[in-house]
Each structure stands twice: as structure tokens, then as C-alpha cells.
Amino acid sequence: MITLPIEQSSIYTLKVALDRLPNVQFIAIYNLLMLFAPTKAQNSSNMKKLALIIALFWGIRQNSHQRKITDKLLIEIMDDLPLRLGLTMWSHNNWQQTFYGSGTKPAERLAKYAQVFHTVEGNTTFYATPNQSTVNNWKAATDDNFRFTFKLPKAITHQQMLRASQAQLKEFMQIMEPLHERIGQWTIQLPAAFGPEHLEQLKQFCALFPPSFPIGVEVRHPAFFAKGDAEKQLNHWLVEKGYDRIIMDSRPVFAAAPDNEAIIDAQQKKPRVPVHAIATAKTPMIRFIGHPTESENYEWFTPWLTKLPQWINEGKQPYVMIHTADNIVAPELAANLYKQLQEKIKLPNLNSFPANNGNAQIQMF
DSSP states (O other), X not given: OOOOSSOHHHHHHHHHHHHHOTTOOHHHHHHHHHTTOSOHHHHHXXXXXXXXXHHHHTTOOOSHHHHHHHHHHHHHHHOOOSOEEEESOSOOGGGIIIIIOTTOOGXXXXXXXXXXXXXXXXXXXXXXXXXXXXXXXXXXXXXXXXXXXXXXXXXXXIISTTTTOHHHHHHHHHHTGGGGGGBSOEEEEOOTTOOGGXXXXXXXXXXXXXXXXXXEEEOOOGGGGSSSHHHHHHHHHHHHHTOEEOEEEOHHHHTSOOOSHHHHHHHHHSOOOOOOOOOOSSSOEEEEEOOSSGGGHHHHHTTHHHHHHHHHHTTOOOEEEEEOSSOTTHHHHHXXXXXXXXXXXXXXXXXXXXXXXXXXSOOOO
């Protein structure tokens, strides 16, 4: 049963208005409903639910356009996850026994990954644009509740620094079209050389996206972390446009001793930037690069046990991406950190790992 944050008299007012406008477009109904929401952040979900009910039961689905709008909204309101948890990848050979289960074929890994986690970073598109068949396979392996956060190709973000890349972006987006409705964020990861003097290039580039496309921006230039004018201008623009600033928390991996190849490689490649826990839009993303010793991560994750529930209570839906240097124990670390979050705020349980043969709940190790 849906609890509505509006008075019965308001519902009657809506009914009268809708009776007078029997052929009104569904989006107009939604806009009308929003007038009755005291605070958009807290009540927009219930408003959407009420709008959908009105559309379905009062027959505001008279043509294909209106049906398409209501179908899209139905998918959106079904997304009741307070937080989305994911990893940097869905395919890892070392997860065969511990996560997927014996006998799992590589082509089956994404489907099994999506049974447990809510999202994935999708680094693969940073290095190479997939073919159409691969994109269709990714769609077939997931459902409408799963979210990808694909990185734009490095040819666009790093080699061209976003300049003269409209044709490449269009080609990439056309190939990814089957998954457009399952994108949590299009990630624009920028190199450290991309500084304040390039901010106008970023603005012009983002203007190429349709307004409905969710965008996340990850910067690495030191000036964007100095709390000066450059960072203020960036954050102000992100807030104005509703773009998320992706937050890199690499403190754990840099706290590790460089005593093995994976750690050394990670410390050479990952940015060592300050953690500025700011939410510039509705889906802040945290990239948490873990320590190789699992128990060492809990102290580093402690501040997020406060910040993430705060964002959720503000009506935001954080994305939490868990990495480790070699990602061998990333699934277990992610599950255990999620359990810590569950002690702070109500979150649905994760499904058990497919390798666990239907155990009711992932166990701490």
C-alpha cells in the first residue's frame, strides 16, 4: 500500500482537474502532482507512484506515446533501492569458485554478477568500444533494474581532451543505444592534465548530451581539490546542471605497503587526491579503492557509514563502487562493507553469491 504525503482534499482537487482534462498528457499530470509535494526530495517518489496510478486507472494511455511515458515511469518507480552497490568489473577468472560457481562460462558471468550487485563501473568501454552484438548480449544478461555506469572511451576523454569529438561520441552512443535505459551514469573520467583552463571544453562537451542522460564527472587535476576558485566554479556548474561529481577514495590502497606487483601497479596508476565528499546531484558515486588486508578497510570506510545514510535521507541514491588492487576479494569486501551500512540504515539484503548454492544470505568471512 502506498502512503501518500498529501491530503485527501488534494486528491479530490486532482480528480476534478483531470476530469476536466481527459486527454491530458501524462507528463502534465506529473507536473500538476508536483505542486502538491511539500519537499521534492522526500516526496517525489510517492508523487510518481500516484501519477502512475492515475494514468493507469483513469485511462491516460490512449496512444503509444503516452504508453511509452508510463512504461518508462513504471521502471523508474520500481527502482526503490536506497543505494546501489557495485564493482569495477563483472568478469574475473579468480571469482570462478568463490562467486560465480564451478562450471560458469565467461558468457554467463554478467548475468550471475547482476543477481547480486546493483550496478557496475563498466571500465571495458574506456579501452575499446564494443560491437553491437556484445552490447545486445549485455542487455540480455541483465534486467531493467540493473544499472551500468560506462566510462566514455579514452580516445575522447584522454587523447582528444573532449575536443572535436562530437562524431566519436555520436558513434559510441549509437552503439550503446540498447542500454540507454539501463545507464546509471555516463562517466567522463578526465586525466590529471585536464585543468581549470579546460573547464569550458567540458561544458561544451556535456552540452552534446540530451538533458535526460545522467552524467558523472571525475576530475584529477590538483586545482579541482584545492578548495579555491577552480573547484568552486566546477562544483557550482555541476550543481547547476545536475551532474554528479565522482569521488575517488584511494586512501586505503595508498596506505598499503608496496610489497607486491598488484599494489605497486595500483599506486602508480590510481590518483592520490583528497576525498571531497560532496554530492552535486542526485546519484553521488564513491569509488573506494580498498586495502589488500580486508580488515584494514573498515577504518577507512567509517566516514562513509555516516555520509551515505545522510545522502539517502536527503533523497539521493548513492552509487558505491568497491575496488581492490587485484580485485580478487572485491566481491567479499563489497558485501561486508554493505553489511556495515545495513547497521546504520535500512537496506535490502544482497542475494547470496551464486557459488553459495542458494544460501539465504552472504556470510561474513
